[in-house]
Amino acid sequence: MLKCWPIFLLLVLFSCNNNKTPDLKLAVAANAQFALREIADAFEQETGIAVGITAGSSGKLTAQIMQGAPFDVFVSADMEYPKYLKSKKNYPKDPQVYAIGQLLLCVNINSIAAEQGNRKVAIPNPKTAPYGRAALQYLQGSKDSVWLERLVFGESVGQVNQFMFAGTVAMAVTAASTKHLIDLEHWNVQIVNNKKQEPLLQGALVLNQNADALAFFNFLQSDISREIFIQYGYAVPSKHE
Secondary structure, eight states: OOOOOHHHHHHHHHOOOOSSOOSEEEEEEGGGHHHHHHHHHHHHHHHOOOEEEEEEOHHHHHHHHHTTOOOSEEEOSSSHHHHHHHHHHOOSSOOEEEEEEOEEEEEESSOHHHHTTOOOEEEEOTTTOHHHHHHHHHHHTSSOGGGGGGEEEESSHHHHHHHHHHTOOSEEEEEGGGGGGSOTTTEEEEEOOOTTSOOEEEEEEEOSOSHHHHHHHHHTTSHHHHHHHHHTTOBOOOTTO
16 A cells, blocks of 8 residues: 555655545645545545645645635644644634654665765755754754754655655655655664654644535544554544544
8 A cells, every 4th residue: 555656756746636626625744645645535435525635844835825725624744833824814623633743764875975975964844844843853952963064954744755765865854654655775764762852743724614624624533544644654643632
């Protein structure tokens, strides 16, 4: 289910929409786009409602929503952006945690970067990507602070992974949910276990209070969705939360 080819995935990073015109439009944080595509497909099979996905950094998607972009549900990489939108636009339904993310530390084994002495480390932009803020916090607490002088920023988790596919960075901190994309023959990877770091609570917000949007929002909490999130390396909140 998780096996994909890198060239195909590069295309998917820019667009995750079905061929047919969607009935429901999702704004989805880049780290969650692959899990959400499977969840959207399961939802469509169950309901017949076609779902289109636009992926990007949570900050940029929030800006688009503030400017009137016609999304029905926002699936963020944190809770702060959904809470911000709720406070500004007074949506009736509160955002809910749908998954808990993890960081993935990736070290290049034998790349163009290593051969040329390029010791850059890629992380998502902390200004617009919650995983970028978490990655920066992790690196700031690292004993090897020299990496802070060698940062390059991707617009989102998706662009950080593009840097990795190209082999132009020596290290990257990305989302554990994208581990299945990474060539493990060229990268050493490990989950970041930083007990001092706040958990990456990822929240969803209903933007359009129609029946389809509310049905999908509820489907995000279903056993089907929870199992898919777990397969992609997320933890899931307990059902009473």
